[in-house]
Amino acid sequence: MAGYTLYGSEVSYFTGKARAYLRWRSVDFSEEQATQDVYRNIIMPNVGWPVIPVMKAPDGEIIQDTADIIAHVEAAEARTPPVRPETPLQRFVCELLHLYADEWLVIPAMHYRWTYNEDWAYGEFGALSAPDLSPDAQYELGKKNGARFKGALPVLGISQATIPGIEKSYEAFLAEFTAHLEQYPFVMGARPTLADFAFIGPLYAHLYRDPASGKLMKRLAPKVADWVERAHEGQRGDGTLPEGDTVPTTLRPILARQMREQLPSLQTINAMFADWVAQASPGERVPRALGDLEIDIEGHRETAKARSFQLWRLQAALDIYAGMDAETRERADALLDETGGEALKTFKLPARLKRENCRVVLA
């Protein structure tokens, strides 16, 4: 039987996440470059908008969104251990870190790529789209294709005003993750979980593989670079997650950073979502941006778009919290108190979201 096909690229954030997961899961898969032809013939007709990665399952089904790709393979292969921790507090933390890695660490990832690796990125984008062109022609094409991605900088709130905060935060994150890796080989413990693959998103393609960023990571945080190599290779780890559903205390500074930086944005986006829900109907597609908000990273502020997709990842975490028994809830609340995440205890989306035709819609 044919294996899975991953359409994506080395230069892509979310392809790295899916690739690392598929390697770890040891399934039969091959990766195909998302060339212009693949966008035209596979991605656009099946997904409806230009995005990578996209996966073709052995039965031909096309799946988009890395969380759906991972969920599909988990269900189809039914292997152990599952990618998500089996106990509730670890599962909750894993999902919070998933939200952080996918939707917030994109800020340093994009900053470092486009501030320090711009020309290199154009060459890479061109080589991906048209492998047969000359390097000069690839650069020109890459510049055209890359403009869409570079154009995301203001959407994310990356500007001269926030760059000092983004760099301060990223360097502190590297120190915090290093301190964690001195105790544990992977994010949740002694084996990889969804949180590792989510972190591979920002930390592989943009922050390790882009040359100037990789140099910085190897200089400031060689242990993080070593983890990137191990997690991206799909190493299995030879241990288990901590006993008794405990969460490594070394993750607290990282969760606290998430709560400080990302949670205020999530609250604002949720308020805008409530306004939108009031006039929307079930099945309606949620706009990618619900308005403008101000982000604050280490005291550096800028306007950014209120990206609605963050609520979709947040819903997955809140569902786990809502399903906790009293004893687990107490432990989760203690962790939220210690990390500045108190607001999550009462955080409610005004309506449920679901996925339909590769888009987030009102349930």
Ligand SMILES: N[C@@H](CCC(=O)N[C@@H](CS)C(=O)NCC(=O)O)C(=O)O
């Ligand atoms: N939430 C999606 C995000 C995928 C994504 O943003 N892919 C980037 C490249 S790494 C892309 O193609 N973006 C195009 C766009 O968002 O318009 C996932 O997890 O798969």
